[in-house]
């Protein structure tokens with residue numbers, strides 16, 4: 001918050017609730033409190049958008065640790081530390097920025113072998129859990145199979161279908177309201193004028209089948225800028241989401257479903273998150289889209305022979 005904004009902030013708002021969820025998620029608050037009353041060993045939070053899942057996980061952590069009568073109060077010392085992710089009994093691993101490594105999970109097993117340090121529960125949150133490698137997921141399963149009292153896990157992913165089924169089968173799932181595609185957060189990624197994302201998707205599908213027609217499209221000088229790449233990746237992400245729950249809503253999601261099995265779709269998910277990461281890090285948008293198309297082609301080939 002800027003100094004000016006802080007200065008005009010009404011005083012009554014000073015005790016803000018760190019864990020307030022958007023109005024769209026009004027049902028989640030009560031659900032989280034109900035789950036926290038009898039916390040399962042593993043909770044998966046799906047749906048919503050990334051920041052909402054994170055907030056829900058922190059709210060849950062606070063519900064398990066805040067000492068106020070109306071826990072989580074959202075503004076005591078413990079709640080503040082949880083919101084800042086510096087609370088002693090919160091372990092927050094983030095697969096959105098880098099994939100969660102098997103070494104980190106092994107280290108985790110040592111930590112969850114101990115009782116929590118405070119009077120509440122130790123909560124291990126894994127944001128972007130869809131980025132877990134199979135090896136890391138297996139290591140995680142082992143630590144979840146040896147439950148120590150006072151330790152619980154929370155896995156955050158856009159959809160449970162993007163997690164290894166062995167993880168999902170032993171978890172309790174909380175589904176946040178799914179994002180509305182017309183919402184500003186989504187509409188913010190405008191398609192540049194003169195570009196049609198459906199044509200881009202057709203070109204990608206064509207390339208995956210024939211290895212032709214893609215580079216001529218991205219090779220046009222200055223055609224692919226960050227806005228276009230961003231909008232295209234987001235459109236692919238949505239079609240992938242539809243394909244994963246087997247409710248294709250577009251030609252491209254039907255294509256995905258016919259071309260790739262669940263494993264292939266999961267790989268595609270990782271390709272998209274790496275592409276997004278590269279784009280954020282400033283890699284040339286043309287290069288990012290070419291890399292995405294090439295990876296998709298390679299996945300499609302393997303899927304076809306399997």
Ligand SMILES: [Zn+2]
Nearest residue numbers: 066073076079
């Ligand atoms: Zn509190």
